[in-house]
Amino acid sequence: MTICIETERLILRPFSEKDVEDHIAMMQDENTASFLTPDGKPRAYGEEWRAAAMLIGHWSIRGFGFFSVVEKETGDWVGRVGPWHPGGWPGLECGWSIVSGRWGKGYAPEAAIASVKWTFDQFPDLARIISVIDPDNKNSQAVARKIGEEKTDEIFDFWGHKLEVWAANRDAWLTAYGS
């Protein structure tokens, strides 16, 4: 079955091998890397190649994963948004990253709402979806608020950073955003 989610301005499809170079280019932008790498700086090409392979491997292992976000108007690859749950993670997360040239258009929340809907639909027993966010990452916190997540008092220690866990509880979220 081919997964393809359409929103007003975006197409979401599983991250795949054809997206690797676009993803590396996004991650080598210091604006995007600032909260996504251990030291907040862009990583070398080879490290990002392996990180992209992990996103594809996540789909193989879990049967779900990040979506590539494609802008309908141009056909451009503009980021990755969607569910993932790597081993050792504190829950099933909806994550988001958008290429910096497209920030401020509301693409991350538009794609994230569609992703959360898709994920709750796929997993009827899933009680909540989380997002793990650095306390200094104000842009990401804005997205979490826009998609109806609230900050919990849970902290997740990753790469030596104390990250805050935001969450959307299933029943309340589906009531607010529709099923």
Ligand SMILES: CC(C)(COP(=O)(O)OP(=O)(O)OC[C@H]1O[C@@H](n2cnc3c(N)ncnc32)[C@H](O)[C@@H]1OP(=O)(O)O)[C@@H](O)C(=O)NCCC(=O)NCCS
């Ligand atoms: C967080 C991120 C995905 C938001 O994507 P987006 O599509 O721009 O989301 P929005 O348009 O809703 O903007 C979110 C906030 O970013 C800020 N913002 C918007 N345009 C911006 C710009 N051009 N430059 C800097 N910040 C901007 C605003 O604070 C905005 O909140 P507001 O709408 O309440 O003012 C994007 O900034 C990003 O990819 N950041 C780097 C990766 C990252 O941190 N991912 C999350 C890890 S937890």
